[in-house]
Amino acid sequence: MNQGSNPLPEGVETLGRIGLIAGLVGLALLGAGYATDREQLFRSYLTGYMWMLGLAAGALGVMLLHHVTRGAWGVVIRRILEAAASPLTLGFAAVAFLPIALGTHSLYEWTHAEVVAGDAILSHKKPWLNEPAFLGRSAAYLVLWIVLAAVFARLSARQDETGDRRIALSMQRWGAFGVVAFILSMTFAAFDWMMSLTPHWFSTIYGLYVIIGQAVAAMALVALAGLLLGEGPSPALPLQPRHLHDHGKLLFAFVCVWAYFGYSQFIIIWSGNLPEETTFYTSRLNGAWKVTTIVLVLLHYALPFALLLSRNRKRSAKALAPVAVLLLFARWLDLHWLVAPAFSANAFTLHWLDLAAPLALGGIWLRLFTLGLKARPLLPANEPFLKEALAHE
Amino acid sequence: MHGTHPEPSLHGVLAEFRTPDELLAAIESARAAGYTKLDAYTPYPIEKVLDALDLHHSKVPLLTLGAAIFGAVAVFSFAYWASAIDYPLNIGGRPLNSWPAFIPATFEGAVFHGGLAAALGMLVLNGLPRPHHPVFEVKRFVEHASKDGYFLLVEAEDPQFDVSAVRRLLEGLGPVEVNDLEN
Numbered sequence: 001m002n003q004g005s006n007p008l009p010e011g012v013e014t015l016g017r018i019g020l021i022a023g024l025v026g027l028a029l030l031g032a033g034y035a036t037d038r039e040q041l042f043r044s045y046l047t048g049y050m051w052m053l054g055l056a057a058g059a060l061g062v063m064l065l066h067h068v069t070r071g072a073w074g075v076v077i078r079r080i081l082e083a084a085a086s087p088l089t090l091g092f093a094a095v096a097f098l099p100i101a102l103g104t105h106s107l108y109e110w111t112h113a114e115v116v117a118g119d120a121i122l123s124h125k126k127p128w129l130n131e132p133a134f135l136g137r138s139a140a141y142l143v144l145w146i147v148l149a150a151v152f153a154r155l156s157a158r159q160d161e162t163g164d165r166r167i168a169l170s171m172q173r174w175g176a177f178g179v180v181a182f183i184l185s186m187t188f189a190a191f192d193w194m195m196s197l198t199p200h201w202f203s204t205i206y207g208l209y210v211i212i213g214q215a216v217a218a219m220a221l222v223a224l225a226g227l228l229l230g231e232g233p234s235p236a237l238p239l240q241p242r243h244l245h246d247h248g249k250l251l252f253a254f255v256c257v258w259a260y261f262g263y264s265q266f267i268i269i270w271s272g273n274l275p276e277e278t279t280f281y282t283s284r285l286n287g288a289w290k291v292t293t294i295v296l297v298l299l300h301y302a303l304p305f306a307l308l309l310s311r312n313r314k315r316s317a318k319a320l321a322p323v324a325v326l327l328l329f330a331r332w333l334d335l336h337w338l339v340a341p342a343f344s345a346n347a348f349t350l351h352w353l354d355l356a357a358p359l360a361l362g363g364i365w366l367r368l369f370t371l372g373l374k375a376r377p378l379l380p381a382n383e384p385f386l387k388e389a390l391a392h393e
Numbered sequence: 394m395h396g397t398h399p400e401p402s403l404h405g406v407l408a409e410f411r412t413p414d415e416l417l418a419a420i421e422s423a424r425a426a427g428y429t430k431l432d433a434y435t436p437y438p439i440e441k442v443l444d445a446l447d448l449h450h451s452k453v454p455l456l457t458l459g460a461a462i463f464g465a466v467a468v469f470s471f472a473y474w475a476s477a478i479d480y481p482l483n484i485g486g487r488p489l490n491s492w493p494a495f496i497p498a499t500f501e502g503a504v505f506h507g508g509l510a511a512a513l514g515m516l517v518l519n520g521l522p523r524p525h526h527p528v529f530e531v532k533r534f535v536e537h538a539s540k541d542g543y544f545l546l547v548e549a550e551d552p553q554f555d556v557s558a559v560r561r562l563l564e565g566l567g568p569v570e571v572n573d574l575e576n
Contacts, residue, residue, distance in 0.1 A: 270493050
């Protein structure tokens with residue numbers, strides 16, 4: 001049994017280099033955007049930031065879920081998730097939040113004292129929606145995620161070194177705490193960073209909608225990493241069709257839950273038909289954003305749903321990869337659909353900065369992800385369930 | 394039953410093996426000899442046995458999909474007919490064809506019909522419920538099939554079936570024992 005000791009494919013190195021170049025090009029473009037169209041820059045940046053965060057934080061959420069449930073599907077991809085949601089990538093997310101912290105006046109209506117003073121609802125929400133509290137909470141979310149990632153990175157390293165079987169148990173305990181802490185913190189992060197773009201409007205399922213989108217991003221990432229690491233005659237990661245099948249099934253389930261949450265929000269607002277709630281959908285269903293909404297439902301739900309029904313597609317990394325790419329694009333579209341109409345309710349907008357931001361942030365994240373992949377063996381050698389997870393049926 | 398069939402018809406020939414690997418080798422040999430109507434009994438699911446017998450291609454998923462699509466279309470059509478044609482009612486000024494309100498029931502209709510088709514389709518296609526089966530006539534099958542015995546059945550329905558040839562083949566594979574099964 002020498003499984004998992006095959007060297008990483010060269011593609012990892014290449015991808016890291018592509019990520020770095022894309023990141024630098026993207027940053028240069030963002031710099032040009034800062035000089036030419038500062039308002040647009042912050043909007044595009046927020047979307048791009050949430051897209052990149054979806055990869056890192058989504059992987060953190062899926063990793064926590066794995067430690068609570070302990071399935072074979074998670075043992076084989078633990079290092080992929082740990083690399084995607086490392087203290088490094090989430091630390092980068094914290095640094096990358098700075099432009100948003102500096103751009104609050106461009107992004108958030110409720111940061112303007114004169115607007116709040118003349119608006120009864122915003123005055124009422126002031127104890128929550130004010131800048132010091134916003135920045136404090138933002139810092140707290142980011143620190144919490146970094147701490148969670150650091151705890152698991154450390155436990156994982158100790159497990160590799162000592163082989164202490166009790167570490168798996170403490171990971172499970174941390175996982176249970178982490179799932180609750182993660183879902184609560186990301187819910188409020190979604191409220192603060194995105195829902196408060198239209199501060200009169202509110203939806204309690206908004207946070208879960210964003211979180212499940214991140215889970216979709218994370219499983220799409222896992223599918224692509226499986227293609228990179230698990231293919232060929234001597235794969236770096238010994239992925240079997242049944243592992244891929246599980247990853248595909250999770251991706252399928254998350255896509256369905258995304259649609260379920262999205263529809264739940266819609267049907268409740270549609271049924272209630274209250275003016276303060278329907279604003280979200282009047283711009284997205286009737287006017288300039290109608291086509292975007294239809295395309296989003298097709299690309300984020302209908303098409304992946306139909307494709308992922310197939311058992312054979314879920315059991316092959318090559319067949320799963322195009323669906324994963326589609327979903328990573330749909331993730332960006334979903335976030336654009338959430339953010340952009342807040343600034344332009346009556347006209348569809350797509351700016352070149354909308355593409356530069358995910359390029360910059362995603363590129364740098366990709367570089368850090370490949371560094372994480374290289375840092376550790378791809379299989380947790382002392383994981384108590386590793387043998388079972390790798391056993392052929 | 395007695396007296397009607399002076400010569401009872403044959404269901405097949407059953408051989409018992411000690412290990413999954415012996416069973417797998419037996420399946421390979423039987424398939425290589427051209428037999429197609431094979432069945433295997435193991436104490437726990439063995440993926441490779443399913444592969445060897447080519448049992449993965451069930452019709453249940455297709456039935457489920459068809460029934461789910463039917464359920465969705467049927468429930469949506471019914472909701473449309475009831476709300477917009479048969480009993481048009483103005484609810485809160487909404488259009489008569491308020492399709493968003495029909496979606497939850499449509500979804501449930503798809504799930505319900507799909508689930509029902511999966512369960513019933515499974516029963517119809519695998520022949521359950523079945524109170525008795527010829528394999529239960531074999532004493533060692535009753536004692537070992539759920540414990541530590543790996544059984545291969547060559548069914549008499551097989552176009553190539555010939556008792557003595559099948560027995561010769563199976564006995565040459567080192568079984569614990571070989572039994573003819575009567576219907």
